[in-house]
Amino acid sequence: MDLRKEKIHMVGIGGIGMSALAFILVEMGHIVSGSDVQDNDIMKALRRKGVVAGVGHDRSNIKEQDLVVYSSSIRMDNPEILAARERNIPIISRTELLKMIMDGKKKTVAITGTHGKTTTTAMSALLLEEAGLDPTVLIGGESPNFGGNAKFGKSDALVTEVDESDGRFVILKPDYIIISNLEKEHMEYYRDEAHLVDTFRRFLSAQSAKCVVFSRFEDANLKALTRSYGGKAVSFGFSPEADVYGENIKIGVFKIEFDCVCRKKPLGRFTINIPGIHNVSNALAVIALGAELGIDVPVMKEALFRYKNVKRRFDLIGEINGAKIVEDYAHHPTEIKATISAARSLNPKRLITVFQPHRYTRTKSFYKEFSAALAGSDEVILTEVYAASEERIEGASAKNIYEVMAKEDSIPVRLLEKSEITGYLAKKIKEGDIVLILGAGDIGKTAHEAVLYIKSLYARKA
Missing domain, CATH: 3.40.50.720 (NAD(P)-binding Rossmann-like Domain)
Known part of the structure; x- marks a missing residue:
């Protein structure tokens, strides 16, 4: 076809x-x-x-x-x-449609893995754009740099995010593959983590010997996969043993600076204007890609400096009376932990986290891990599961997370209806607070409603 x-x-x-x-x-x-x-x-x-x-x-x-x-x-x-x-x-x-579009291009970059796909895709796309390659772009989020989630380029270059959730991605044959990390996820499809890893093994084994694979050095699953890969494999990370690594990291307010070394050659100082050490890892993947494509270092530095976070990725949606309200798509324990760490780097007086679990299967698989990840907050507000396309699973609900956290009794935790969250936050937040509103469902709508409502309250008092 x-x-x-x-x-x-x-x-x-x-x-x-x-x-x-x-x-x-x-x-x-x-x-x-x-x-x-x-x-x-x-x-x-x-x-x-x-x-x-x-x-x-x-x-x-x-x-x-x-x-x-x-x-x-x-x-x-x-x-x-x-x-x-x-x-x-x-x-x-x-996925079959994506393959048809990709097969019509000669320089295709696919970004996949458990976490960080959207950010890494948007960064990679901006790099190729800055380098004058005029790529076609497909992103799993709305990018301010591109004015949306897609851009049609007139060249043979294409950058796309690749969804691994249903295993269909194995049919794709890109020229370059970035795998950000790999761990247990999408248990609605995969039997277990071994099934997920084996699917990625099948994906890599189907590639041409000319395909270059970039993977995070510190990820044990990726190390094992790339060790057996027949083509060229390039690692990135924070270890001097990686092909491309970052060091001398300085964390600022919504800004991180770091030095990058590529195959023992120092490339100098880079700046990204977004928080989170995990985003340094994403940037290192993009630098590794740029080096492989022969893109000049000043172009790489400029692209990463100009990068703006994709919508719903540590998205500062409002500042009210000295308090910041941030929306993030985080819906896996690892992502929540990374997002809370990024928020902590901004030194808030209090960190209040609102979380809407996404999918019953994920909640059932990870409720204990969610509890542990959320414990990095000063207060947690939970609301009911966003089902996506799933049928309800008996015994899988936000209450599972709540009960674990309430039993540990280390921080305040509340289980609220979604309609109650805005009113609660209006009474709660103070100057210096950061409110994180997390989830891949419709909690984003609540986040924006909360900003508008609380701003209107303060306007009436003024």
């Missing part, structure tokens, strides 16, 4: 990955339509591009399309999938 199909319908078009593909398809000249269960800003942006993006899945949305694409959250009994089958319209997954 090729991409000469003119009319393409996308089931689940409002998702961050599907919408990026939709933007690219429009720029390629296709007639694009799609549907999703809820409207959002990205769907509105697609409509401004001429996409017919409807709310709700319905058989009537399938008419004379040449191809139907579905996201990983769509079940095969979806009415639009069934209607497409009845009409003998070809049906492919989001």
Whole structure:
């Protein structure tokens, strides 16, 4: 199958990955339509591009399309999938569509792994942009540097985030692969961590010998995988044993400076204007890529200095009476721990963390680890699980996390309805506080509502 199909319908078009593909398809000249269960800003942006993006899945949305694409959250009994089958319209997954687009390019960069994909993708894309390579870009978040989650380039270069959640990514054959880290995650699909690692092993074993793989030196799973990889493997991290490593790190307010050494050659001082040691690791991956591509060091420094955090990645959404409210997509214990550490580097008087667990399967697998990660806060507010596409699992809820933390009794912890959070924060926050609002679900809406409400309270008092 090729991409000469003119009319393409996308089931689940409002998702961050599907919408990026939709933007690219429009720029390629296709007639694009799609549907999703809820409207959002990205769907509105697609409509401004001429996409017919409807709310709700319905058989009537399938008419004379040449191809139907579905996201990983769509079940095969979806009415639009069934209607497409009845009409003998070809049906492919989001990953298969991505492969078609990638196969039409000659210099493709894929970023995958458990954490840090979106930031590393946006950084890598900006690097190629600054280097004048005019890449096509697909990001798993909305980047201020690109004005959204996608950009259509006219060159043969492409940078894309690759979702590993359903195992379909093994069909992709990029020229460069960055794997940020690898640990237990997406237990709705993978049986265990060994299954996840084995899937990545299959992915690497299918690559051309010319494919260059970049991986974090300190990650044990990646060390084992790259040791058996037949092509070129480049490591990055904080150890002098890594091919590319960072040292002499200085943490400032929303800024980190570090020296970088590439294959024993000092590259000088780099600055990223975002917090978190984990983001230094992401930047080191991008420097390793840049060195492999032959990009000049001053260009790398400028790209990383100019990088702005993707929406919902340590996103400062409001400052109220000396208190900061930050939204972050963190939804895995490791990500929560890293985000809390980044917030601590800003030296708040108090750190109040609001967390909405994402998926019942993840909550069931990690409730003890969530409790431990959240304990780095001064106070924790929990709200109920955002189900995503999952059915409720008996015994898997935010209450599991709450009970572990309440039993340990080390910090105050509260279990609130989502509708109660804004009012509680309005009474609670004081000058010098940082409020972290974490989760991959709809908690972001609550975060923005809280900012507007609390600002209005202070305006009335003024």
